[in-house]
Amino acid sequence: MNIPTTIACLLWLVTLWRLPSIRHSHKQRSLALTLAALALAMTFEVPEIKAAINDHVPITGLPPLLKHLLGVASAAALLDFVIAVVRPQGLARRTRLAAIGVTLPLMLAFYALANWMPGGAVRVGEGKRAIYPVLYMAVFTLYIGVAMIVATWLFLGGTRHSRTVLGKAGLGLLGLGTMLGSLYALQRVVFVTVQLSRGAEYPELEDLLSTNLKQLAILSIALGVCLPPLSVAVEYVASWTSLRRLQPLWRQLTEAAPYVVLDASIAKRRVPFRLERCVIEIEDASLALREYVSAELHERARSFAQRSVVDDTDVDPIAEACWLSVAARIAPMGSQIRGVAHPPLGVTGRDRPSEIAWLRAVSRAYSSSPVVAEFSCQEEPSATALAASPERLSPRGN
Structure with missing residues (x-):
């Protein structure tokens, strides 16, 4: 030819x-x-x-x-x-x-x-x-x-x-x-x-x-x-990959805060839109769950991650996954605590690509890091007691 x-x-x-x-x-x-x-x-x-x-x-x-x-x-x-x-x-x-x-x-x-x-x-x-x-x-x-x-x-x-x-x-x-x-x-x-x-x-x-x-x-x-x-x-494949990596974190957080999930359904083929909604609902759930724990818990999680000899770049997402895991466990049993500082959200102040990268790191730590599992088991009893304490009890929605 x-x-x-x-x-x-x-x-x-x-x-x-x-x-x-x-x-x-x-x-x-x-x-x-x-x-x-x-x-x-x-x-x-x-x-x-x-x-x-x-x-x-x-x-x-x-x-x-x-x-x-x-x-x-x-x-x-x-x-x-x-x-x-x-x-x-x-x-x-x-x-x-x-x-x-x-x-x-x-x-x-x-x-x-x-x-x-x-x-x-x-x-x-x-x-x-x-x-x-x-x-x-x-x-x-x-x-x-x-x-x-x-x-x-x-x-x-x-x-x-x-x-x-x-x-x-x-x-x-x-x-x-x-x-x-x-x-x-x-x-x-x-x-x-x-x-x-x-x-x-x-x-x-x-x-x-x-x-x-x-x-x-x-x-x-x-x-x-x-x-x-x-x-x-x-971009479509990247969105699909990110969505798949974020779904374990989304499931855990929305089970603890189901009221953040939007009612409208989205076609499965609209992957970028589903990813956008997944990110928003994870952020909303994180905002809701932070009301159940204090900033002191976040500091302990960060110190625990640093002592566990993890890579420096993994400290922050692991610390975030630690306090989110504790909050997700106690939210169905306790009430929001008042009068204390709450953990900052690591996703705040980022553009969308870096938000997705950050949440993927948090999701990976939440699902598979032994540090997160150990910290959650260690802190859950005291966090539950704090959330149930009468002097810190506050009706939801006030």
């Missing part, structure tokens, strides 16, 4: 993969149109298809014309996509519509008037109509060049706003692809200019540069399109 055929097949696979997303938003439809136009354009470079069209259609240079028209359409759709992603407020929409509305008819008109050389490159012709191939290539190259330069500026500028590494890499590859597209347009201008000014032609070098820049640009764009959806999949 030759390179054009391979690239065309890869583009069709990516196009079919992204096809279901067209119902989601305008930008996804623009992206799907970009991929479909690129795939169809590369299909006209497959030697067998190109030969079949040339043999059965009595129009000189039809495959290059179709390829160029599709290239313009894909550039317009890609520009529309990047504007929707990076500049959702819009950017020169009327100008862009006018540009594509003028470019396509002019290309068709100049193509029809041109004196094309059979079997040759789409470039300068011969005779009195030799100017029209130049005008055709000028219109095509101008649109592609300007569109790719603007898209490169927007893609590379948008990388700093992406939240994920794969998202940044995807925008970077899309920017690289459009930059290569700009270089493709530039080299076409250079070779035509050299031919018109000096009469010199370098067909092998031109073909090498043109083909390589075009193929590298298309592959870079296709790969860049694939990375952002992969980042969504990576």
Whole structure:
């Protein structure tokens, strides 16, 4: 299988993969149109298809014309996509519509008037109509060049706003692809200019540069399109993993404080939303359970963890798990204690990713640390007595 055929097949696979997303938003439809136009354009470079069209259609240079028209359409759709992603407020929409509305008819008109050389490159012709191939290539190259330069500026500028590494890499590859597209347009201008000014032609070098820049640009764009959806999949798997790791802690705390659990049900497939709710309910349960123990218990838990020769980075989550374990045990039997300081929550003041990391560490300690189990058994009798003491007794809800 030759390179054009391979690239065309890869583009069709990516196009079919992204096809279901067209119902989601305008930008996804623009992206799907970009991929479909690129795939169809590369299909006209497959030697067998190109030969079949040339043999059965009595129009000189039809495959290059179709390829160029599709290239313009894909550039317009890609520009529309990047504007929707990076500049959702819009950017020169009327100008862009006018540009594509003028470019396509002019290309068709100049193509029809041109004196094309059979079997040759789409470039300068011969005779009195030799100017029209130049005008055709000028219109095509101008649109592609300007569109790719603007898209490169927007893609590379948008990388700093992406939240994920794969998202940044995807925008970077899309920017690289459009930059290569700009270089493709530039080299076409250079070779035509050299031919018109000096009469010199370098067909092998031109073909090498043109083909390589075009193929590298298309592959870079296709790969860049694939990375952002992969980042969504990576985030989904990470959310599912975190949810699974937090569920043991959630079960223990919400059994002791069941009133913090929300009534509304959530579909199992909505993993990120379920994780968000799990974190909120763990935090609410922790806030409720801290009312059953004192800050002195937390200090004893921290000292106990330090004496147990655990790693320094594990001291704080183990200490948190220790007092939570004691509080969860006594909450069903005792009442909230008043007039004392209560343990601080280690999750306070963190952003969501660090909150999840912290709660995962606490959950791991709560479920499997022998230090937590030993401390809980040691402190439960005295903590229960304190919570049940008449002078510290307070009705729940006051």
